Amino acid sequence: MATNEGGFQPPTISETHLPEIFPWMAEWGTGFGKNMLMVILSVIVISWFFMWAIRKQSLVPSRAQFAAEAGYGFVRHTLGRDILGEKHFRKWIPLLFAVFFFVLVNNIFGAIPGLQLPTFSHAGPAYALAAIIWITWITLGFKTHGPKFMKLMTVPSGVPKWLLPLLVVLEFLSNFIIRPLTHSLRLMAVMLAGHIIVMLAGSGVEFLVAQQGGLDGYGLGALILVGSIPLYFLELVMMVLQAFVFALLTAIYIQGSIEADAH
Amino acid sequence: MISASLIQAAEGDANPLLPNFWEFLVVALGFVVLLYVVKKWIAPAFEKAYQARVEAIEGGLNEAEKAKAEAAAMKAEYEQNLGDARAEASRMREEARAEGAQIVAEHKEKAAAEAARITEQAQQQIAAERASAAYSLQAEVGTLATQLASRIVGEALEDDSRSQRVVDRFLADLDADQAAQAGQTGAAQ
Numbered sequence: 001m002a003t004n005e006g007g008f009q010p011p012t013i014s015e016t017h018l019p020e021i022f023p024w025m026a027e028w029g030t031g032f033g034k035n036m037l038m039v040i041l042s043v044i045v046i047s048w049f050f051m052w053a054i055r056k057q058s059l060v061p062s063r064a065q066f067a068a069e070a071g072y073g074f075v076r077h078t079l080g081r082d083i084l085g086e087k088h089f090r091k092w093i094p095l096l097f098a099v100f101f102f103v104l105v106n107n108i109f110g111a112i113p114g115l116q117l118p119t120f121s122h123a124g125p126a127y128a129l130a131a132i133i134w135i136t137w138i139t140l141g142f143k144t145h146g147p148k149f150m151k152l153m154t155v156p157s158g159v160p161k162w163l164l165p166l167l168v169v170l171e172f173l174s175n176f177i178i179r180p181l182t183h184s185l186r187l188m189a190v191m192l193a194g195h196i197i198v199m200l201a202g203s204g205v206e207f208l209v210a211q212q213g214g215l216d217g218y219g220l221g222a223l224i225l226v227g228s229i230p231l232y233f234l235e236l237v238m239m240v241l242q243a244f245v246f247a248l249l250t251a252i253y254i255q256g257s258i259e260a261d262a263h
Numbered sequence: 264m265i266s267a268s269l270i271q272a273a274e275g276d277a278n279p280l281l282p283n284f285w286e287f288l289v290v291a292l293g294f295v296v297l298l299y300v301v302k303k304w305i306a307p308a309f310e311k312a313y314q315a316r317v318e319a320i321e322g323g324l325n326e327a328e329k330a331k332a333e334a335a336a337m338k339a340e341y342e343q344n345l346g347d348a349r350a351e352a353s354r355m356r357e358e359a360r361a362e363g364a365q366i367v368a369e370h371k372e373k374a375a376a377e378a379a380r381i382t383e384q385a386q387q388q389i390a391a392e393r394a395s396a397a398y399s400l401q402a403e404v405g406t407l408a409t410q411l412a413s414r415i416v417g418e419a420l421e422d423d424s425r426s427q428r429v430v431d432r433f434l435a436d437l438d439a440d441q442a443a444q445a446g447q448t449g450a451a452q
Contacts, residue, residue, distance in 0.1 A: 036289040043293045047300045054305070057312040059319050065312075072309045093310075094302040102297055123279060124286030129294060185280075192279055 008207045011199045038119055042105040050101075075100050075247070083251040088258050092251070095136065099129070100247035103187065107239035110195055111232065118239065121191035123184070130184030133250050138176075141257035152260040183249055190242050194235040201228040404437070405430040 053068030061069060075097045080089035103120065110118030120126045141149040154171040155164065201224055208221035409426055 035286055039286075039289050039293040043297045043300075046297060047305070050301075050305045051308070054308040054312060057308060057315065059312075059316055061312075069309065069312065072305075073313075076309075076313075094298060094306045097306060098294065098298040098301045102294055119290065122283060122286055124282035124284070125290035127282045128287045128290040132291060132294060188279070 008204065011196070011203050034117060035119055035122060035125070038109050038115060038117065039106065039125065042102060042109065042119070046098075046101045046105055071101070072097065079247050079251045083248070084255050084258065088255075092254055095254075096247055096251055099133070099250050100243055103129070103246045104240065104243035107191060107243055108236075110191065110198070111236050111239060116198070118191040118195055120187050120242075121195040123188050126184035126188035129246075130180045133183065133253065134180040137253040137257045140254060141260055144258060145260055149257070149260055179253070183246070183253075187242050187246050190238055194238055197231055198228070198235070201225075201231065401434070404434065408433050 050068050050072070053062075053064040056062070056065065058065065076089075076093050079096045079100065080093050083089075084092055106119035106125070108118075109115040110121065120129075141153065145152060153175050154168045156167055156171060159167055205221045205224050205228075208217045208224070211217075408430055412429065
């Protein structure tokens with residue numbers, strides 16, 4: 001970090017990639033690092049919490065069961081039923097539930113001291129999840145509508161014939177190429193930006209206090225420390241919001257595949 | 264999209280848009296595992312709990328509704344019964360009153376008839392006794408008078424018709440005497 005005597009050197013994106021814990025496959029890039037451990041941790045945490053909370057299935061829920069049911073009910077009703085409709089939503093609850101809580105917990109890791117790294121601030125995880133959903137809704141579309149699905153997704157109805165060649169290309173790009181990219185990059189960019197803000201504040205304070213010192217150094221450092229508290233909460237809001245948006249878009253894409261012929 | 268200068272700046276640095284293959288793989292596998300767990304255990308458990316609660320609440324509501332309907336039906340029946348009983352009671356009272364009146368009337372009638380019968384019987388008996396008394400008296404008086412007369416006259420009056428005539432005349436005298444006597448006693452009284 002900022003060890004340069006000349007002045008403050010901002011942290012770089014490379015620093016978001018921590019050194020690997022186990023250097024397996026390191027010759028092909030980064031090995032097995034903190035990020036991967038956190039992903040595994042998130043899977044364990046989510047599975048354990050929800051299975052523990054619902055273990056009794058009591059009619060009058062305990063506090064933990066109530067909280068878990070509220071989370072499940074939120075996904076079931078707001079993301080599932082309201083978007084997919086009464087007829088189709090049941091089948092998709094597990095996927096929406098897994099997507100929402102996987103993203104949520106991995107985001108919130110960025111706000112937990114010690115972990116302090118949102119998994120999705122790296123492109124790889126965001127691409128992976130978006131790819132799984134991309135494959136899911138395309139498969140679903142072809143399963144539901146057959147080969148006609150391609151036509152439904154690329155040929156808009158009620159458009160003059162001479163415009164079609166242009167529109168078909170645009171629609172194809174927008175639905176099949178750009179959609180998964182925006183789906184993943186939206187999440188990744190927000191998480192990365194939040195993480196960089198935290199890093200910047202942290203290294204700035206470190207530089208001012210530890211290296212510059214003096215009254216202005218301590219004063220400014222304290223000021224940044226205080227200022228980072230609202231930023232922390234803003235980040236927290238962003239983490240929840242992005243998890244919601246990501247899961248919401250998942251539901252909307254699935255709904256689009258089920259009812260591709262409706263619009 | 265990414266401008267050339269940004270790529271230039273990122274050259275020495277890691278490009279944030281380039282994925283790390285291992286992260287990609289771990290996240291994909293981790294998510295698939297989580298999805299499996301959710302599908303296999305978590306979602307069914309929550310759905311079951313949810314369904315059980317829905318049933319409990321709906322069942323409770325239905326039961327309450329049923330109980331309410333039952334209570335209403337029972338109350339209606341009770342009121343119906345009460346009304347019926349009241350009507351029955353008043354009908355019975357009315358009947359009893361009518362019957363009582365009839366019985367009284369019958370008894371009165373019967374009593375009157377009995378009284379009339381008894382009176383008539385008595386009168387008849389009196390009349391019969393009087394007649395028999397008169398008859399026996401007539402016979403006895405006739406015999407006595409005849410015997411007396413025959414003793415006085417000293418001869419038997421063989422001629423029945425004459426003796427009859429004598430008896431009749433005697434009786435008529437007797438009657439006249441009695442009437443006179445009765446008139447005297449009535450005056451004395």
